[in-house]
Amino acid sequence: MQAILDRFKGHGHVSVLAGANIVVLVLLAIGLGSSFFSMNNMQSMMTQVAEFGLLAVAMSLAMLTGGIDLSIVATAVLAGIVGAEFLTGKVVDLATTPAPVVMAMAVAAMLITGLLCGLFNGLLIAKASIPPILATLATSIFYTGVGTVMTGGASVPVKVKEFFKLGTVTVANIPMVFLITVIAFVVVGMMLRWTRTGRRIYLYGENAIALRFSGARHERLVILTYAIVGLICALAAMIMVSRTASARVGYGEAYLLQAILVVVLAGFDPFGGRGRVSGLALSLILLQLLSSAFTIMRFGPYMKVFIWGAMLLAVMLVTRIMAGFMERRERAHVAPPGSGGSPAVVEAVSA
Amino acid sequence: MKSPFRAVFHRRSTPVERYLTLLIIGYAILVTSQNPRFFSLETVFDLVHEGAPTMILAVGVLLVLVSGGIDVSFPVVAITSAYMSIKLMWAFGLDTMAFMLPVSILFGTILGLINALLIHFLRLPTLIVTLGTMAVYRGLMAVLLGTSQYPVAQMPKSLAEFGLLDIVSVTRPEGVYGLSIFLPIVAAVMALTWFLLYHTMIGRSVFAMGSDPEAASRIGVNILRTRLFVYGYTGALAGLAGLIYYAAVQNVDPVALSGFELMVIAAVVIGGAKLTGGEGTILGTFLGVLLFQLFQTTLVQLGLASTWASFFFGAVLLASLAMIYIRQRRADQRNLVFRVG
Numbered sequence: 001m002q003a004i005l006d007r008f009k010g011h012g013h014v015s016v017l018a019g020a021n022i023v024v025l026v027l028l029a030i031g032l033g034s035s036f037f038s039m040n041n042m043q044s045m046m047t048q049v050a051e052f053g054l055l056a057v058a059m060s061l062a063m064l065t066g067g068i069d070l071s072i073v074a075t076a077v078l079a080g081i082v083g084a085e086f087l088t089g090k091v092v093d094l095a096t097t098p099a100p101v102v103m104a105m106a107v108a109a110m111l112i113t114g115l116l117c118g119l120f121n122g123l124l125i126a127k128a129s130i131p132p133i134l135a136t137l138a139t140s141i142f143y144t145g146v147g148t149v150m151t152g153g154a155s156v157p158v159k160v161k162e163f164f165k166l167g168t169v170t171v172a173n174i175p176m177v178f179l180i181t182v183i184a185f186v187v188v189g190m191m192l193r194w195t196r197t198g199r200r201i202y203l204y205g206e207n208a209i210a211l212r213f214s215g216a217r218h219e220r221l222v223i224l225t226y227a228i229v230g231l232i233c234a235l236a237a238m239i240m241v242s243r244t245a246s247a248r249v250g251y252g253e254a255y256l257l258q259a260i261l262v263v264v265l266a267g268f269d270p271f272g273g274r275g276r277v278s279g280l281a282l283s284l285i286l287l288q289l290l291s292s293a294f295t296i297m298r299f300g301p302y303m304k305v306f307i308w309g310a311m312l313l314a315v316m317l318v319t320r321i322m323a324g325f326m327e328r329r330e331r332a333h334v335a336p337p338g339s340g341g342s343p344a345v346v347e348a349v350s351a
Numbered sequence: 352m353k354s355p356f357r358a359v360f361h362r363r364s365t366p367v368e369r370y371l372t373l374l375i376i377g378y379a380i381l382v383t384s385q386n387p388r389f390f391s392l393e394t395v396f397d398l399v400h401e402g403a404p405t406m407i408l409a410v411g412v413l414l415v416l417v418s419g420g421i422d423v424s425f426p427v428v429a430i431t432s433a434y435m436s437i438k439l440m441w442a443f444g445l446d447t448m449a450f451m452l453p454v455s456i457l458f459g460t461i462l463g464l465i466n467a468l469l470i471h472f473l474r475l476p477t478l479i480v481t482l483g484t485m486a487v488y489r490g491l492m493a494v495l496l497g498t499s500q501y502p503v504a505q506m507p508k509s510l511a512e513f514g515l516l517d518i519v520s521v522t523r524p525e526g527v528y529g530l531s532i533f534l535p536i537v538a539a540v541m542a543l544t545w546f547l548l549y550h551t552m553i554g555r556s557v558f559a560m561g562s563d564p565e566a567a568s569r570i571g572v573n574i575l576r577t578r579l580f581v582y583g584y585t586g587a588l589a590g591l592a593g594l595i596y597y598a599a600v601q602n603v604d605p606v607a608l609s610g611f612e613l614m615v616i617a618a619v620v621i622g623g624a625k626l627t628g629g630e631g632t633i634l635g636t637f638l639g640v641l642l643f644q645l646f647q648t649t650l651v652q653l654g655l656a657s658t659w660a661s662f663f664f665g666a667v668l669l670a671s672l673a674m675i676y677i678r679q680r681r682a683d684q685r686n687l688v689f690r691v692g
Contacts, residue, residue, distance in 0.1 A: 068476075128672070128673050128676050128677050128680065129677070130672050130673070130676045131626050133421060133478060134620055137616065137617060137620075138665060138669045138672055139665070139669070140613070141613060141614070141617055141661055142665025142666060142668070142669060143665075144661050145660070145661030145662030145664065146662060148659075148662065149658055149659055149662050209689045212689065257482055260482060264479060270479055271476070302489065302498065304490075305486045305489055305490040305493075306489075306491050306493075306494060307490070308490075309485065309486025309487035309489075309490060310483075310487050312479070312486070316473045316475055316479070316480070317473060320474060
């Protein structure tokens, strides 16, 4: 027991999230009972969290570098459309080509599209020094534009039946798409923790100039990060297309706000350098539990919008108050009286 | 010998302004060669009528960008304020612009001030804070006031008539075309904002804060007061734009303009407003909005479907951004300036 408690020390945010999860689970068990914990509901929650979870982890990577990616949904939708063009029989003849080959081509096309979109974002940010917010704002309009031109705004239906299976097939009662997301989380988590690139992503977010002066190739790092973001979006696209059996412009627009919400809720610092994938997983579970509960309680869509927005603001407020409290305590411990003035001034205006 | 531009504006034109002007002229020539009817007063009148709400919103966004922030809540603020003012007016049993206009502007200002306070005290990126308030404003209004639409027959009569009011009209064989009352309103908003930005202390502090908040604070700029001004003023403009939008489209829809924020920000960014340097001009913003409106309404005359609008607009936006920031990057490399992010 002590060992478990020790592990949580220093990860205040993760333990708060874990606690919140347990509280919500208990409340749901009391309030909704077996209808919530049925196999059916569990499976549908896992399927829902899968594509959104991938978009959230993509957003979290961008935020670790102190940037943001507003084009995640646009990238995923464009990748989905390119893949769906194969699956609808526009590019290859479905009658003569065996289904597995078509599916392999479609998945490859999605991944390549996502990767290219991410690379382009990275190039704009690293090589043209455009602030990430503006660069990805522009590309989100542009990618949407490309998707609209390709489809004329219409929905592209998937005609390869085998592709739907990806969205419905289960392994030991666990949906396959959920497993894909879990694997993506583990891989990203391990990359951030154990690889040089991962550590450098944190360093870049913490202090980009220091990393630059330490001789790391910071521009390549940024390009690589956004390329990974694009690739993860393509994975999300794959799940989207298999689940909805189609691809169209305008799908999943609400995901952008929710992705930012879940990443901030997970304790990621929007200025970069702080955040853990384990926290992200917990905050995703929390959001999904609440979202399903709201659906069962028949809340309207605008009620949900309001609750997500209020939660985002509340989480930021609590984080702010806690950070202020920690700062004061540290200053009381470290700085001799009277010498704390200068950091306070710097801090007050740095926002 | 002074150039005519300098004689009028007392400054040099920026590179972005020059390239946008050339682009717009080139585009106009292209469209006219395909469809001679484009080159007419009617086109101009239409652009004024349809572009007025966008232009007012864009002026507010310019202010926010110059101050170093990004606000995505303004379309929701606009629609929410206008809708609330209409509902409130009905509660009093009235039907007059003299009630709606000040009330809508007041609501907009209040919502903007809430944004400013949250941004100041949460010390987080303005984008994330305003994403939150956007969701809260929209959700709260929809839950409290409902989401019923009022088409032209049911919307306030004074508002519908206001949207059709013309200051000048031209009679042609095909019909009568009028220059909308929106023109003087937009011109007044632009003139007022220009005056505030370039000729008052508060305007200079907005630029100072956008360039470097710490330096600004050390030379005595009150950051909180500047933020309150920026977001309050933007909110007020949004309140005005919301009513004008309803009047222009002749339909009161409480969830209209969703997703419009990115387009307006993009139009202002195309016009050369820089997020990281306290730069931006009203003329540039005007050109950006003009280009946006042209792509929205005239692609059809080129024989292209309107689905191409985002594509072209995104491409021009990328070109504009690359031009602005590569220039800054070169200057930074020359001057050994190292920026974060």
